[in-house]
Amino acid sequence: MIPVQPVILGDMPSLSKLYVNAAAQAARRRLLGAQGSAVLPAENHEVRGVTADVANLTAYQHLLGETASDVLPAGFLHALAFPVAMSVMNRDDFPLPLLGMIHLRNSVEQRSPVLFTDALDITAGVENLRGHRVGTQVDVVAEVRLAGKEDLAWRGISTYLAKGVFLPGIDKPSAGSAKAEFVAPDPTAVWQLGVDTGRAYAAVSGDFNPIHLSVLSARALGLRSSIAHGMYLASRALADVGSVRGGSFIWDVEFDAPAFLPCRVALGISSEEGGSGAWERSRFVAWNPRSGRRHFSGTVAAL
Incomplete structure (x- = not known):
């Protein structure tokens, strides 16, 4: 992720509110016939001092078949960071429609164990807007650090596709x-x-x-x-x-x-x-x- 001055959010964004806003945003775009520009938001979003809910962690471990442990599973960290990533994709200057996006791939680096007692700083941003044979794809990058520390503990890159959305200036790749x-x-x-x-x-x-x-x-x-x-x-x-x-x-x-x-x-x-x-x-x-x-x-x- 390119270092930029992040937008510090006071609280963890509510995913339910983000989905409601995304639906309203999609309706406005359909009504106005608006098409986004091929420019991504430059700002990252960050929430500081995030802690895991123990009951939720236990329920996650049980549902996914993870061994009961004080260490947060890599998939749990993805879920913990997801609202921050969603808040970036929910911005008015994000050029792709959030609803209906298709998850193509995910790449995670788990650099060091994270305990459920650790307070975490979570940062998310978007990059690498590019063409796809059936639309436009983008990378959403989330990073997790122990609160106040610089070293990365976890980093995830999720690639999403907006099917049927072709932005001006972005060429379709040749067929692979x-x-x-x-x-x-x-x-x-x-x-x-x-x-x-x-x-x-x-x-x-x-x-x-x-x-x-x-x-x-x-x-x-x-x-x-x-x-x-x-x-x-x-x-x-x-x-x-x-x-x-x-x-x-x-x-x-x-x-x-x-x-x-x-x-x-x-x-x-x-x-x-x-x-x-x-x-x-x-x-x-x-x-x-x-x-x-x-x-x-x-x-x-x-x-």
Whole structure:
């Protein structure tokens, strides 16, 4: 993230209010026929002295299958930072519509363990606005530090796509090479996801995006049914990788196809060792066991 003077927010933004404002902003844009410029907000947003709620942490660990611990899971830190990131995307000068954006990929550096007792400074900003063959994509960068410290403890880059939005001055990239055909491995786990999965994750993450909550709210935004949160799926895969990952690691995930609820999701995990015989990397992939369509894939590697 390019260092800039941040906008200091007094309190953690309310995600429910941000979604309401995003809906109103989308209605205004449709009414006025306004199109954003190809310029991102220069300011970062920051909230200082953030602490985790112990009851919420416990509920998160239980839902995701994380071992009970005083250390905050990397996915929990993403959820903790998410309202700050959303507040940047909710600005009037953010050029893309917040509602309906598609989560393409996520890259996290967990540089050091963070305890639930730690007070944290959370900063978020946006960068790297660029074309996509079906719209425009942008990187949302969130950083977590121990309060008053300069060293990073956690850093996450989330890439989002505004499908069907083409901004002036941003060219469409040339078509890339076709992805190799996916051949499902033997699963190491099969998850049964109920229709309430989106609501359960929203309760622990605060992400009440309507596409995840119910059939009716998802259909209002053009989907045939509600879908599981991408970060719920990725964080559950990270939990299945387990404690072998240690306290510092890089966690990358790329999302392919949504998981429409209710559904079954098959997961395959394979691990690699380095020259000394120590764990070096785990690869994971998840797919629909009926159709064979891949939902997401990624790696967890030693940092």
